[in-house]
Every structure is written in C-alpha cells, then in structure tokens.
Amino acid sequence: MESAQKHKLAGWGNYPVAESYTVNPRNEEDARGDLNKGRVIARGLGRSYGDQAVNEDQFVAVCTKLNHFLKWNEQEGILECEAGVSLEEIILTFGPKGWLPMICPGTKFVTIGGAIANDIHGKAHHIDGSFVNCVLSFTILLADGTIAEASRTENADLFWANFGGLGLLGVILTARLKLRRVETTYFKQKSIKIKNLDHMLEALEQYDHDYNYSVAWIDALAKGPKLGGGVLTLGNAAKLSELPENLKSNPLKLHATSRLTVPFFLPSFVLNGLTVRMLNKVIAFVQNSPKEFVHYEKFFFPLDAINNWNRGYGKRGFIQYQFVIPEDNGKKNLTEILEMIAASGCTPFLNVFKRMGEGQGILSFPFKGYTLAIDFPVTKNLLSFTPKLDAKVLSAGGRLYLGKDALLHESTFKAMYPQYEQWMAIKRKYDPGNRFTSNISRRLGLEIA
Ligand SMILES: Cc1cc2nc3c(=O)[nH]c(=O)nc-3n(C[C@H](O)[C@H](O)[C@H](O)COP(=O)(O)OP(=O)(O)OC[C@H]3O[C@@H](n4cnc5c(N)ncnc54)[C@H](O)[C@@H]3O)c2cc1C
CATH class of the missing domain: 3.30.465.10 (Uridine Diphospho-n-acetylenolpyruvylglucosamine Reductase; domain 3)
Incomplete structure (x- = not known):
C-alpha cells in the first residue's frame, strides 16, 4: 500500500505552488485505492505550466510508475x-x-x-x-x-x-x-528570416502546404515596422536517400542524455528587458541556422538541451500565455496584441508563433487560426496585464490553451469555451461527486455544483 506525503507542488512554470498529498500508483489496484483517500488528480511529468496537475490539500496521483x-x-x-x-x-x-x-x-x-x-x-x-x-x-x-x-x-x-x-x-x-x-531520425529544414508580421503571414501562406512542420520565433519586443519579425523554421522528415553521406551510416540515431542543468533557481533580476533583448538576438541567430539536416532532438525539442531551464525564471516562476485566434482579421488582431505586449513592460520571452489546423476534442485548445505562445515572468504588473490581454483575445474570437494557463478567470474561460457545458454534462455522468479535482478545476468552475 502506498503512503501519501504532503509536498509543495507546481507545474513547469513554478506558479502557482500548492501543497498537495502525492501518491505514486504502480498498478491499477494502487490507483483504485487512491480514489478512497480523497479528491485526486492524475499527474504525469509535470510539464503543463500552471495548476493543471496540482490539488491544494488534496491528492495528486503521479503516474510515472505506470x-x-x-x-x-x-x-x-x-x-x-x-x-x-x-x-x-x-x-x-x-x-x-x-x-x-x-x-x-x-x-x-x-x-x-x-x-x-x-x-x-x-x-x-x-x-x-x-x-x-x-x-x-x-x-x-x-x-x-x-x-x-x-x-x-x-x-x-x-x-x-x-x-x-x-x-x-x-x-x-x-x-x-x-x-x-x-x-531516418533527421529533418530537412529551411529557415527564413522574417521582417515583420505581413511577411510572416505571407510566408506561412506560401510554405505551409509544402512543409509538414512549421513554427516561427517572434521577437515580441520589436516595434513599428519590425513588429512581428523573427525567424520561420520549416521542415519535413528526411528520407534515407536525401541524407548526406556522413549521416547515412547511422540514420536512426537517438539523442544523448543532456548533461546541462540549471542547478538552482536563478535570482529574479537575471531576466530583464536588457537580458531578454540580448537573448532574443542569440535565439534569432541560432534559429536562422544554415544547417539543412537536423536531428529530431534539435528540431522538435531544442529546450530539452538544458535540464530544469524553468529555474532560470527564478523562484517567482513564470507563465506561458498561449492563445489562438481566427485567421479572419488575424493581421489586425495580432498587431494589436503584439503592440499591447511590447508596451506592457512584462518582459515577454521565447515567443512561438504558428498556424493551426482544425480542432477536435470538446475542450481541446486548437482551432483553425494563428497561435502565439509567450513566456512571461510572474510579476505584479503581469497579474494586472493578463486580464486585459484575455479580453482582447476573447474579442478577437480566440481562446487560451488551458494546458498552459494559470491565471484565466472563470467567466472569461466560459466565454472562450462555450462548449464547456457539453463537457460538464459528461463530467456529471461519469464523476457527479467531483472525485477528480485540481486547482484549475476549482479556478475555472469545472466541477459539479
Ligand atoms: C518545454 C515545453 C514545451 C512544450 N511544448 C508544447 C507544444 O508544443 N504543444 C503542446 O500542446 N504542449 C506543449 N507543452 C505542454 C505539454 O505538452 C503538456 O502540458 C503535457 O500535457 C504535459 O504532459 P505531462 O505528462 O507532463 O502531464 P502533467 O503536466 O503532469 O499533467 C497535465 C495534465 O494531464 C493530466 N494527466 C496526466 N496524467 C494523466 C493520467 N494518467 N490520466 C488522466 N490525466 C492525466 C493531469 O491531470 C493534467 O491535467 C510543452 C511543455 C514544455 C515544458
């Protein structure tokens, strides 16, 4: 029988931190036993950014032993x-x-x-x-x-x-x-330096059909004629016949375990307007890579190269703000959103932009449109800024990614996801007594009253 221990637990953004009892089921019997202990939420590797896999004063079943x-x-x-x-x-x-x-x-x-x-x-x-x-x-x-x-x-x-x-x-x-x-485990990639938002949207329109993979990094501190500028990276899985000779000898090469680690929380002042501007220049240089063939590790998971990189934001933590808005009026809305961010003084970092296809699951995030994900260190200023950004995203017909959210208010969530009622009917059918809860379920009203 597993025993429960109370721990401070957070998502990848280290915000918010909640005291939860953790259990580690090894099989279905353990997991069933955990249901009798109290209200519970399952947790995987804790890579969701906010309060999805924490449960204040309640149970968290960490499922990594399954x-x-x-x-x-x-x-x-x-x-x-x-x-x-x-x-x-x-x-x-x-x-x-x-x-x-x-x-x-x-x-x-x-x-x-x-x-x-x-x-x-x-x-x-x-x-x-x-x-x-x-x-x-x-x-x-x-x-x-x-x-x-x-x-x-x-x-x-x-x-x-x-x-x-x-x-x-x-x-x-x-x-x-x-x-x-x-x-092969390699990708054939192309990087395009992007001047501004017009150029970004044109390039996505032009290349999205020829490349299965596309993602852009945007400099969210850029203003005026450079607003929306960055680097667009496109790619397709490399065929064996396409690989250069030096890679052909081991075409299914795997990644090595990263030895680089941020060993402790860095002081909060490390990430400020100046350092972010410098880091943006480094990212632009790295993203604009002239290499035609890249390994999946660099192509898919560049951030995995440094373990615990989230500690770089300091103990106060950070959020990742990811929204999607429809393509209609996309340029106007994106311009306004980027202008709001650049003027906010909130130090946006690591801004990832892409075009999404149609969505599927009831509360799934994606729908056809443009998505932007931005990391922001948590500050007082940020807490008063995100409701304004939420209102702008909502008025543009958009919504936030709940898997990354930590701050959205219940009423805004319900306006962004009107289909939540359909989801609640299914919750009522399978979990009428709220056996499964978490901080986000309480924050967004995803519980049966
Ligand atoms: C560097 C980085 C990059 C990322 N990039 C992307 C991206 O490109 N696209 C994207 O969509 N996401 C991205 N994410 C977010 C990440 O993919 C999701 O948050 C994912 O759900 C994390 O999985 P996890 O195992 O860590 O789950 P956790 O974070 O532990 O939990 C996430 C949710 O899954 C639930 N859950 C976990 N296990 C179970 C289970 N066994 N049964 C029922 N529910 C369960 C939890 O209750 C919680 O609600 C990124 C995250 C990081 C840190």
Missing part, C-alpha cells in the same frame, strides 16, 4: 502501453526500429496520460492535427472504481471529453497509439 509497454504490432505500428510512459521512452525504444511518436510537442518529457488530457499539438498541427489523431483507444479508472474502455466507437463521449479534459474524468491507465514510420 510506465510499461504492453503490446507492439510492428506491421501496423500500433503500441499499447501504460499511460505513464513518456514520449522519450517511446523514442528510445521504437526509434531504432524506425518508428517515432506521430505528434510531438516542444518537449519529449510528457507522458501519454498528459498528452491526452491536454490534447497536445506539435509543429505539424496544420497537417496532423492534435494528439487525439494518434490515439485509437484508452482505458480509464472512473470515479466509481470501474475501468472503462473509450474509443471513437465505445464510450465515445468519454473518449472525446478526455482530450483537453485536464484529467478531470478519471485516471487514464493504458492507451493504444499509432506511431509513425520514419526512414
């Missing part, structure tokens, strides 16, 4: 595994056989349970869609202690409500996933 592979069908590339398996574990095991996860976010340190609960997306969202597109089915431990199988044809309401459902319908135990066949 990390076994169960079945592998090499002909069809279908993997059945426990939900605590990470994308990294899949890459290390199946990469050498020529298979990679179909959808990769900006870090490989996410579990399958976390990937489902936030219906994560990657650089190829405009082509591949979100994580739901590689999940055939999953099993989930429900509030009444039973285990249900959910797929597009069985318990379909439960299936769709879990993509973007923030773990609030149960503990996902196992999943059947489709992996992607690859000839």
Whole structure:
C-alpha cells in the first residue's frame, strides 16, 4: 500500500505552488485505492505550466510508475502501453526500429496520460492535427472504481471529453497509439528570416502546404515596422536517400542524455528587458541556422538541451500565455496584441508563433487560426496585464490553451469555451461527486455544483 506525503507542488512554470498529498500508483489496484483517500488528480511529468496537475490539500496521483509497454504490432505500428510512459521512452525504444511518436510537442518529457488530457499539438498541427489523431483507444479508472474502455466507437463521449479534459474524468491507465514510420531520425529544414508580421503571414501562406512542420520565433519586443519579425523554421522528415553521406551510416540515431542543468533557481533580476533583448538576438541567430539536416532532438525539442531551464525564471516562476485566434482579421488582431505586449513592460520571452489546423476534442485548445505562445515572468504588473490581454483575445474570437494557463478567470474561460457545458454534462455522468479535482478545476468552475 502506498503512503501519501504532503509536498509543495507546481507545474513547469513554478506558479502557482500548492501543497498537495502525492501518491505514486504502480498498478491499477494502487490507483483504485487512491480514489478512497480523497479528491485526486492524475499527474504525469509535470510539464503543463500552471495548476493543471496540482490539488491544494488534496491528492495528486503521479503516474510515472505506470510506465510499461504492453503490446507492439510492428506491421501496423500500433503500441499499447501504460499511460505513464513518456514520449522519450517511446523514442528510445521504437526509434531504432524506425518508428517515432506521430505528434510531438516542444518537449519529449510528457507522458501519454498528459498528452491526452491536454490534447497536445506539435509543429505539424496544420497537417496532423492534435494528439487525439494518434490515439485509437484508452482505458480509464472512473470515479466509481470501474475501468472503462473509450474509443471513437465505445464510450465515445468519454473518449472525446478526455482530450483537453485536464484529467478531470478519471485516471487514464493504458492507451493504444499509432506511431509513425520514419526512414531516418533527421529533418530537412529551411529557415527564413522574417521582417515583420505581413511577411510572416505571407510566408506561412506560401510554405505551409509544402512543409509538414512549421513554427516561427517572434521577437515580441520589436516595434513599428519590425513588429512581428523573427525567424520561420520549416521542415519535413528526411528520407534515407536525401541524407548526406556522413549521416547515412547511422540514420536512426537517438539523442544523448543532456548533461546541462540549471542547478538552482536563478535570482529574479537575471531576466530583464536588457537580458531578454540580448537573448532574443542569440535565439534569432541560432534559429536562422544554415544547417539543412537536423536531428529530431534539435528540431522538435531544442529546450530539452538544458535540464530544469524553468529555474532560470527564478523562484517567482513564470507563465506561458498561449492563445489562438481566427485567421479572419488575424493581421489586425495580432498587431494589436503584439503592440499591447511590447508596451506592457512584462518582459515577454521565447515567443512561438504558428498556424493551426482544425480542432477536435470538446475542450481541446486548437482551432483553425494563428497561435502565439509567450513566456512571461510572474510579476505584479503581469497579474494586472493578463486580464486585459484575455479580453482582447476573447474579442478577437480566440481562446487560451488551458494546458498552459494559470491565471484565466472563470467567466472569461466560459466565454472562450462555450462548449464547456457539453463537457460538464459528461463530467456529471461519469464523476457527479467531483472525485477528480485540481486547482484549475476549482479556478475555472469545472466541477459539479
Ligand atoms: C518545454 C515545453 C514545451 C512544450 N511544448 C508544447 C507544444 O508544443 N504543444 C503542446 O500542446 N504542449 C506543449 N507543452 C505542454 C505539454 O505538452 C503538456 O502540458 C503535457 O500535457 C504535459 O504532459 P505531462 O505528462 O507532463 O502531464 P502533467 O503536466 O503532469 O499533467 C497535465 C495534465 O494531464 C493530466 N494527466 C496526466 N496524467 C494523466 C493520467 N494518467 N490520466 C488522466 N490525466 C492525466 C493531469 O491531470 C493534467 O491535467 C510543452 C511543455 C514544455 C515544458
């Protein structure tokens, strides 16, 4: 029987910090036992940024010990595994056989349970869609202690409500996933220096059809004629015949474990207007890489090169503000948003821009439009600025990514996601007594009254 310990726990942004009792189920019996202890939320590798996987004074079931592979069908590339398996574990095991996860976010340190609960997306969202597109089915431990199988044809309401459902319908135990066949673990990439927003939108229009992967870095401190400038990176999976001779000898090369670590929280003054301006110049230089062939590690997961890089923001923590707005009036709205950010004095850092395709799950974040993700250190100024930004995003017909959010107010959330009512009906059916709760469920009113 596992014992519970009270810990200070936070998401990747280290904001907010909540005292929660953690348990570490190793199997379905443990997980079922945890349901009797109190209100609970599942947690994976804690890479969601805000309060999704913390539960003040309640229980957090850290599922990383549910990390076994169960079945592998090499002909069809279908993997059945426990939900605590990470994308990294899949890459290390199946990469050498020529298979990679179909959808990769900006870090490989996410579990399958976390990937489902936030219906994560990657650089190829405009082509591949979100994580739901590689999940055939999953099993989930429900509030009444039973285990249900959910797929597009069985318990379909439960299936769709879990993509973007923030773990609030149960503990996902196992999943059947489709992996992607690859000839190499390299990408053929092209980088384009972007002058301003007009140029950015034109370049996306021009290249998005020819490249499966596209993402841009934007200098959010740029103003006037340079507003919206940055670097657009495009890429396709490299075929074996395309690789240069020096890479052909090991075309399915894997990544090495990173030895670079930020050992402790840096003092808050380290990240300020001046250092961000300097770092932006370094990022622009690195992004504008002349290299034609890059390894998946650099292409998908450049931030994984430094362990615990989140400590660089200091103890006060940071948020990642990610929104999507429709393409209609996109240029006007993006201009206004970027101007608001540049004038806010809130030190925006690591700003990632991309065009998204259609969305799917009920509370899933993506829809067809433009998405921008910005890291902001937490300051008093930021806390009064984000409600203004939320109102602007809402008036542009947009919404925030709940998997990264830490500050949205309940009323704004409900206006951004009117489909929450459909989701609440499914919550009422499967968890009428709020067995599954978290800080975000209390903050956004995702609980049965
Ligand atoms: C550097 C970095 C880059 C990122 N890039 C992207 C990106 O490009 N695209 C994108 O979409 N996201 C991105 N993310 C966010 C990340 O992909 C998601 O937050 C993901 O859900 C984290 O998975 P996790 O295993 O760490 O889950 P956690 O953060 O631990 O939990 C996330 C949610 O999943 C739920 N959950 C976890 N396990 C289970 C389970 N077994 N059963 C039920 N619910 C469960 C939790 O309750 C919580 O609501 C990035 C994060 C970082 C740190």
